[in-house]
Amino acid sequence: MPATPQRRRTARRLTAGAAVLAAAAGVTALAVPAGADSGTARHRPGRTVEVQLLSFNDFHGNLEPPQGSSGTVEEAQPDGSKKTVEAGGVEYLAQSLRTARKGHPYSVTAAAGDMVGASPLLSGLFHDEPTIEAMNKLGLDVTSVGNHEFDEGRAELTRLQKGGCHPKDGCFEDGKTFRGADFPYLTANVTDEKTGRTLLKPYTVWKHKGVKIGFIGVTLEGTPDIVSANGVKGLTFHDEVETIDKYAKELNKQGVKSIVALIHEGGLPASTSYNYTCDSPGPGDGISGPITEIAKKVTPKVDALVTGHTHQAYACTIPDPSGTPRTVTSAASFGKLYTDTTLTYDRRTKDIVRTSVKAPGAVNHVVNRTQPKAADMTSLIARWNKLAAPVAGRTVGHVSADIAGRGANAPESPLGDVISDAQLEGTKAADKGGAQLALMNPGGIRSDLAFKASGKEGDGVVTYGEAFTVQPFTNMMNVVDLTGAQLLAGLQQQVSGPNEASPKILQVSQGLTYTLDMTKSGADRIVKNSVELDGKAIDPAATYRVAMNEFLAGGGDGFAAFKDGTNKYVGPSDLDTFTAYLTAHSSADKPLTPPKADRITVVK
DSSP states (O other): OOOOHHHHHHHSEEEEOSSTTOOOOOOOSSSOOSSTTTTSOOOOTTSEEEEEEEEEOOOTTOOSOOOGGGGEEEEEOTTSOEEEEEBOOHHHHHHHHHHHHTTOSSEEEEEOSOSSSSOOHHHHTTTTHHHHHHHHHHTOOEEEOOGGGGTTOHHHHHHHHHOOOBTTTBOSSTTOOOOOOSSOEEOTTEEETTTOOBSSOSEEEEEETTEEEEEEEEEOTTHHHHSOGGGGTTEEEOOHHHHHHHHHHHHHHTTOOOEEEEEEOOOEESOSBTTOOTTSSSTTTTEESHHHHHHHHSOTTOOEEEEOSSOOEEEEEEEOTTSOEEEEEEEOSTTSEEEEEEEEEETTTTEEOOSSOOSOSEEEEEOBTTSOOOHHHHHHHHHHHHHHHHHHTOEEEEBSSOBOSTTOSSSSOHHHHHHHHHHHHHHOSGGGTOOSEEEEOGGGOOSOBOSSOTTSOOSOEEEHHHHHHHSOSOOEEEEEEEEHHHHHHHHHTTSSGGGSSSOOOOEEOTTEEEEEETTSOGGGGBOGGGOEETTEEOOTTSEEEEEEEHHHHTTGGGOGGGGGOEEEEEEEEHHHHHHHHHHHHOOSSSOBOOOOOOSEEEEO
């Protein structure tokens, strides 16, 4: 039987750094120890030990196996084809990690943020207490915060760390008080505007039989741009590299020479296969995105980088500023993968040996659903499902087939069309906002709408719990006045400014059409004369009533043009408009069919 979390924590304890405001950055095994001359030393037998670093990221409260394409990974085959593998679910993640730890006396488990937030109903209905309980049980030792840890604000994040019942909803189980996370959340680059202090601990040190490894945790500096203003009120988010370097020095002064950085920022590998080799033809050549520049700049004192945010899978080596390769990893999302990295620890230098890169130094493994389930996680899910059943099991609609949303490989998704149409229908009446069109941010669509969800039923029934999984934020709908010029500017911001490198294509309601020319660059990708509403070109001088969720209306995701909307009407939540639409437009006899997704014409 696997060791219990309590026994593991007796043997492998994490201690906070001496300075409350300190934090550290880290990067993997497989290159010379930090320091100019540390790579040439000969090692006596017994001088080094191998430390197993198990990691994952972007779990997002997916206790049950994710539905639809959100619960699959692509596996590259020897013949060049790709195989789709079902993966994920905390019963299988816990079992995978426990199996991986066998035979490894030095093993530490870390994560790179977004453990909670945008969670399915089973966790989200209870403010993610079930997920924190599951992370405690599976033996998570440390995690950085992600942007979604701020969805409910700083006070709620602090409660998840320290425990206590929810201030409004109270305790969810009679006689039980939420105890909080057994593992530390690290917020090295998140400080209070007034005091300058980090919100939570900036770093922690893992210790076992004389081995010490420091972990520094940061989230992306741009978190305020992708989280509601209330969620980050009173907080400042600092540069990732500067923060990591600062706390790496702090840890070195304390005698901690081995450092891992947990960074909630990521990259984009050239292939979507989890087993793609992104070091071909050379180290880091097969990956791009923000994490590549961060990895090239972070101090060589850091020995490994565990990353996230982009929901991609990669295990790469990217040279540090001294030119020495170090591993940079990400395990996709939703608990579908975990990464196993070997860190060779030198007891004399107290550093990680990175003298040579030996494959496989870091490997992503599938959390497959063919293995036995972890019994304690099965019990946890059953207990919380019983509490959620009165809400989760209510039928809200029917579908004839999977309606792709999160996993759609195109700018416009069928589910995006359904959601934007639902938002327009829920706000178009004169006394409900008078909307003429609706826009939906793609990041707010968290899953496909599956015909068969989590193996529970295959008859196309859509339950409230499944709808919640698709639209978990329950953002309030806003309807605002925008001039045609402002609307066009917002559409251009999909592919320019902060969104130029990684476009965020809005989902549009029926009647709005335009052409997206990806052969061009920046704002020119939106073919201006092509933008029409009900067959008529958008008039820059006219005023339009536009429906969108409050996050988008506040300028979230880089859409600054929408902040200038006036004459605001606040309507129902996006989830309520979605479920009402499903109920009104589907039945067991006439299920909703996937729309064509033909409103945006793409030129490649």
